[in-house]
Amino acid sequence: MSSGGGGGGDQGRHGLYHQHGHGQLTRYDGAGGYELSNDDMESFFFSQPEGVGGGVRADEIAPYSSITSYLQGFLDPTGLARHLDVPAKHELSVDVRSHDQDSQGTGSAAGESAALLTPNSSVSFSSGGGDGEGKSRRSKKGRAQEPDDQEDGKDHEDGESSKTANNKPKKKAEKRPRLPRVSFLTKSEVDHLEDGYRWRKYGQKAVKNSPYPRSYYRCTTPKCGVKKRVERSYQDPSTVITTYEGQHTHHSPASLRGSAAHLFMPPGLHGLPPPHLIPPGVFHPELMSMMRMPYPSPNMHLLSVPPPPHHHPTSHPMAGTLQQYHFTDYALLQDLSTSTMPNNP
DNA sequence: CGCATTTGACCTGCGC
DNA sequence: GCGCAGGTCAAATGCG
Numbered sequence: 100m101s102s103g104g105g106g107g108g109d110q111g112r113h114g115l116y117h118q119h120g121h122g123q124l125t126r127y128d129g130a131g132g133y134e135l136s137n138d139d140m141e142s143f144f145f146s147q148p149e150g151v152g153g154g155v156r157a158d159e160i161a162p163y164s165s166i167t168s169y170l171q172g173f174l175d176p177t178g179l180a181r182h183l184d185v186p187a188k189h190e191l192s193v194d195v196r197s198h199d200q201d202s203q204g205t206g207s208a209a210g211e212s213a214a215l216l217t218p219n220s221s222v223s224f225s226s227g228g229g230d231g232e233g234k235s236r237r238s239k240k241g242r243a244q245e246p247d248d249q250e251d252g253k254d255h256e257d258g259e260s261s262k263t264a265n266n267k268p269k270k271k272a273e274k275r276p277r278l279p280r281v282s283f284l285t286k287s288e289v290d291h292l293e294d295g296y297r298w299r300k301y302g303q304k305a306v307k308n309s310p311y312p313r314s315y316y317r318c319t320t321p322k323c324g325v326k327k328r329v330e331r332s333y334q335d336p337s338t339v340i341t342t343y344e345g346q347h348t349h350h351s352p353a354s355l356r357g358s359a360a361h362l363f364m365p366p367g368l369h370g371l372p373p374p375h376l377i378p379p380g381v382f383h384p385e386l387m388s389m390m391r392m393p394y395p396s397p398n399m400h401l402l403s404v405p406p407p408p409h410h411h412p413t414s415h416p417m418a419g420t421l422q423q424y425h426f427t428d429y430a431l432l433q434d435l436s437t438s439t440m441p442n443n444p
Numbered sequence: 445c446g447c448a449t450t451t452g453a454c455c456t457g458c459g460c
Numbered sequence: 461g462c463g464c465a466g467g468t469c470a471a472a473t474g475c476g
Contacts, residue, residue, distance in 0.1 A: 300449055
């Protein structure tokens with residue numbers, strides 16, 4: 100219960116949120132302005148449709164000729180950073196509003212901008228170490244000497260430096276670079292959305308100031324250190340915030356079998372459906388597959404394609420029109436259908 | 445029996 | 461230095 104009483108206030112804050120390097124969340128209010136917050140991840144928040152249909156054609160999209168190009172960059176951290184024009188971590192000249200990135204930002208400042216995020220959802224990702232990545236803290240008293248069990252490519256790294264079997268002298272484990280993160284806001288009844296991958300829950304924590312707990316999942320595929328956090332927005336209980344960290348090193352088990360995708364595709368359709376069959380703002384399996392994001396569930400609604408990262412947000416050519424990106428744009432979909440999956444063997 | 449989830453303890457970073 | 465909160469571990473438990 101205790102429905103976080105999101106109060107109408109925030110619900111009205113539709114629009115796209117674009118979060119990126121260096122703990123800054125920029126809320127694209129469609130007017131060319133961004134609000135900053137902190138966090139180190141790329142986020143795309145899909146909000147409610149307001150007047151679906153806008154209808155911006157692909158060729159009108161400035162820096163990105165297609166959604167595919169955008170996604171490619173999105174999937175590739177390097178490319179992403181390039182698009183952001185920020186080495187995955189550094190200032191970006193955005194139009195900061197009143198309360199610009201207050202000081203170090205870590206901390207509670209986030210809430211404000213990230214309207215839908217849980218109070219501290221972003222705090223945790225703060226300062227580098229964030230990637231958690233096993234962080235080789237194995238030296239817990241009881242679990243101490245783990246025979247270096249799984250070396251799924253994540254726990255090692257600074258291993259020698261900080262682990263030190265049972266204790267301390269961990270020499271200043273230098274902060275390792277974070278893995279790319281992407282968070283999505285989705286309207287869903289269920290917390291854990293099926294996304295075609297297999298996850299194992301390894302923890303759950305209560306989030307301060309939020310009645311909803313945050314769950315931690317890890318991809319069960321060996322050597323794939325992708326993790327994701329799932330939490331429900333305290334402001335809008337109907338919104339689930341899923342944050343992915345890292346990139347899968349394998350294909351989605353579901354996509355290989357085509358099981359998940361077909362659930363959202365009209366029978367008989369194997370490719371992309373013609374535009375008139377795609378309702379505005381509907382998730383497209385292939386798109387989600389490309390993004391390696393959760394497949395949509397019937398009660399989810401994707402409203403717009405996230406705004407392509409731009410070098411100068413303040414003068415974003417698409418200012419005020421971002422909400423018009425929809426999957427109904429056949430040009431985009433078609434482009435997607437001909438593109439190839441990254442890492443496709 | 446094997447795997448996934450639950451859950452309390454522990455570790456770490458950060459703010460005060 | 462202390463306390464808080466986020467994140468992770470791993471034993472216990474549940475389920476197919």
